[in-house]
Amino acid sequence: MFPESSRYYDVELATWQTASNQTIVYLQRRFLPSSQRFEIIEEHLVSEGDRLDNITANYLNDPEIFWHLCDANNAMHPDELTAQIGRRLRIPLT
Template identity: 55%
Template sequence: MVIFPVTSRYHGIEIAKYEMPPEEGETEPREIAYLRRRFLPPLSKPRDEPVSTEHVVTQGERLDNITASHLGDPEQFWRMCDANNAMLPQALTEEIGRRLRIPLDLGGTI
């Protein structure tokens, strides 16, 4: 069983199983475990996630550095994407002056 840490975007996603029919020469079916889909928030709907502050993007900034500065972990960039309705992380820093919603740091209890 795969267990993801609470800081992972996959934490809490259901692990499902698919049973494959036995291959030639085998008697037992094979079971394949996989993660169910992680649905992204609708782009047209404002996020309900609590926001601690905003950050104004400046020239040359990178999302991992912004995330590290505000959330203490550059690998939490996916939370920034979710909070700002972005499918592509790089889209968040393309526009100078863009105001990014900084999700509230829930102390690892995401």
């Protein structure tokens, strides 16, 4: 259902049956992995105008895998990572 590069690639599907016998398919809940499990290869100091897609393209050669930075930095919401100028982002080995 999701490409291998997706944050949700390994998340299992589940179903729910409504009272009117309609089947609804949904994703199981995905928990953030412990940031301690990541090997950090570098840090990035957030500057004015930084965007996660550009950061991941620069360090990880793929703008679509920004969620690796989210996981390595305990961020549920990607925008949190670049909201504070001067924040140090952990860049994980993927």
